[in-house]
Amino acid sequence: MAKEAVKYVWEGAIPLQIHLHKSDVASHPAPPPALVLAPRIGYLPLLIPLIKPYFKDSLPPGEDSIWFDYKGFPLKWYIPTGVLFDLLCAEPERPWNLTIHFRGYPSNILIPCEGEDSVKWNFVNSLKEAQYIINGNCKNVMNMSQSDQEDLWTSVMNGDLDAYTRLSPKLKMGTVEDEFSRKTSLSSPQSQQVVPETEVAGQVKTARIPVRLYVRSLNKDFENLEDVPVIDTWDDISYLNSPVEFLREEGKCFTLRDAINSLLPEFMGDRAQTSGEERSIDDTEEADGSREMGEIKLVRIQGIEMKLEVPFSWVVNNLMNPEFYLHISVLVKAPQR
């Protein structure tokens, strides 16, 4: 079952309906939108070879500088597709309607993208960051041979989990011990083998988990997610790139809630399922300053919302991205003055 989750994560894909922006339409009639399945763990620039054939006849002459936007909001390309979807679509829109531009790259908002190479570089960089956070150094990544790096990247691009599983041990990343994963997998001698290794490698009492946290703050409270307005500026999104200190305590399970609290201590308010003790404290605090406090409305990882009691170690081991980062999308109501 542990494998099952990872498989679902790797197979996850978002249906995109890509429209060609009308300023780039040079043919008559305008081309119909292209439908593609975008891997959640992939990136938007990698989709360009799939999308371009649909639109190449309609393009005006000149050089292409491709970028995407969602309802006028330029999309940053180094964020995995799944994360963008979870973050920007409060109510999941399937298929997700994006607009592709071939001209007029907004260099003041987006950093330049030189195609697949930029994305690969970004991936490898993130990998090094993650290893540094986990192991304290990134020599393993840097010592990896060029062909292995290429193969690793190719496996990520193609969504080839088997190849990835074969190559990733070379990174010698330490993982969090996760007895729950062991327990969920009924008979998986492999996992048992894997676990002792990792335990030998880096099972420590305290581990540091690389996390990227995307917080979208809203001004008003909404009852329904459908009513959440479309985002119009990146200023509404704050981005945290800080590790989570994983405290391993006996008898106590480090839950997702604990992780979020460690990251966003100011957002005390949770959704409906909260533990009783905490709630009472929260209520008072809420009663005092619920208006001053922000409220976490939504937590999404890999497109799903979970009970916050879910053990963080399971989350990390199953739901992390290929570069060993965990991307968490959070929707909060902004604290008011």
Add this chain to the structure above:
Amino acid sequence: MSQEEKAMEAIKDALRALRKRHLLEEGAHGPAISALSRPIISQGSEWKEKTEKLETELQQCYKAQSRLSEQLVIEVAESRTSKAILQEKELLINDLQKELTQRREECTQIQEELEEKTKMVDVLIAENQEIRSQLEEMTGRVQKAESENKMLIDRWMLQKMQDAERLNEANDLYEEMLAKLKANGLETLARQQVDGIVRRNEDGTDHFVESTIPSTCGHRIHAHEGGCGSIIFEYNSGTLFTGGQDRAVKMWDTNSGALIKSLYGSLGNILDMAVTHDNKSVIAATSSNNLFVWDVSSGRVRHTLTGHTDKVCAVDVSKFSSRHVVSAAYDRTIKLWDLHKGYCTNTVLFTSNCNAICLSIDGLTVFSGHMDGNLRLWDIQTGKLLSEVAGHSSAVTSVSLSRNGNRILTSGRDNVHNVFDTRTLEICGTLRASGNRLASNWSRSCISPDDDYVAAGSADGTVHVWSLSKGNIVSILKEQTSAILCCSWSGIGKPLASADKNGYVCTWT
């Protein structure tokens, strides 16, 4: 529920959420999208294959094109050379054609010539045959003629012999007569010597002939076109010189009336003429300010005497020497010329124009008749005026000397003819007639050789003849129709010639 159970629950919940998501997202949309994209991808690959194929074809085409263009270059070069050759050949053909046409033309020409020649040959053959036949005829005739000739010669010889005999006889007779004549001649000579008059026969001496009174017209000759201004007889002959307005001097035989010769070369009208004593030269005074001297026998102009500045209206030559010529012109001069030298030797000036001129017998004195009616005498050698006498009330038109040199006849426009004695310049006789009017300023009259008769023409075409000794008109000759300009009496007594304004000359006997 323990925490662990809660955790497990949460994990299951999470898994359920993942499955649900899968169904919603990639499960639902994946197959459709892949189905949609397949044709695009396949199309894309198709297009790629097509482009690759086209590219290879294009390369092949380029290669083929380069090969073809190489070939083309070669072909173009070859075609140029063959064009050049062709042009050369064409030029050659043109030249050959031209030559051919030339040759053809030559050939036709030659053929034509050949035809002509054959024709000529035929003609010649025919002629040849004819001539041969003629030759045969001729030879026949010649033979006949020879035989005749022979016969005639024989006869002639016979005649000659007969003549010779007769001649012999005649000679004998002649000798007898001569002897008789000699005897007579001696008798007469003796008689003459007794008379006391010795008559010597000199060259140049005039023969005395009795003049007859002319009455009938002998010939009427149309001598000149225009007027005939001057006529003169040769010495002691019947040959008449006439000079006219047509600038010709003609020589006539008055017996037959035929023209003997014409002398040309004068540049102006002949106004007056003179003949040398030996009849060898004729001098004419012309209106072109010149005098022309012809040699009669050859008919060529021997001298042209220039010097007068106006028309020369009168000329006379010395009877004595035939060398001195005197001429008068309307520039109021008289010039004396030497024919041997060929130029003027003396010039005499006077106030009134001279119309007629005459040299004395000895050739030393000049008689001139002038417009003022005077007759003047000049010495040739000095050119001085010797004497002058008023003869007429109006212009003197003619001055002519008698044969013996004693009398001089002057005619004037007052229609009076005076006869002066040359030594004393006294009037010996005056002649007039009622019908006699002088036509022009140069109407010439003349005295007969025996110094007895005077003839003068008049404006009505009649010629009046007076007798000097008796002083009356002896004859009026009517024949000519226009005014008479000139009269001349032959030295042998007859005929009398008169010339008129229409150029007709009449001879009277």
